[in-house]
Amino acid sequence: MTTVEEFIREQPEPQRSLLWLLREMLMNASPGMRERIRYKIPFFDAPRWFCYLNPLKKGGVELCFLRGFEFSNEQGLLEARDRQSVKGVIIHDLIELAEKEEALLELIQEALLLEERTGNRPAFSKKK
Secondary structure, three states: OOOHHHHHHOOOOOHHHHHHHHHHHHHHHOOOOEEEEEOOEEEEEOOOEEEEEEEOOOOOEEEEEOOHHHOOOOOOOOEOOOOOOOEEEEEOOHHHHHHHHHHHHHHHHHHHHHHHHHOOOOOOOOOO
């Protein structure tokens, strides 16, 4: 089984650097954060799936929030891209990541607070 770290090491630059930095932001956001590969990309749980990192074929990485449509999007960064519940932010390079870092941290915190507030309500959970 591939780990998130192995997945990131296999990516080309600049996506590799973006993935490392975004992973670090996510892992530092909550002491209970867990990561694993699902659907061949990195997903993050706190405690349930709440976001994933999607390397894009044309370059860049999209940080996607599974319940993005429930966010305030005060930062104006989230895009739906024809999806029904997921919204994400595309980051093309390290300069753009640095410029958006504070807003991304706010989005991550909003996602964690939403998970905390709604507790047992399933977002994307596996059927038993």
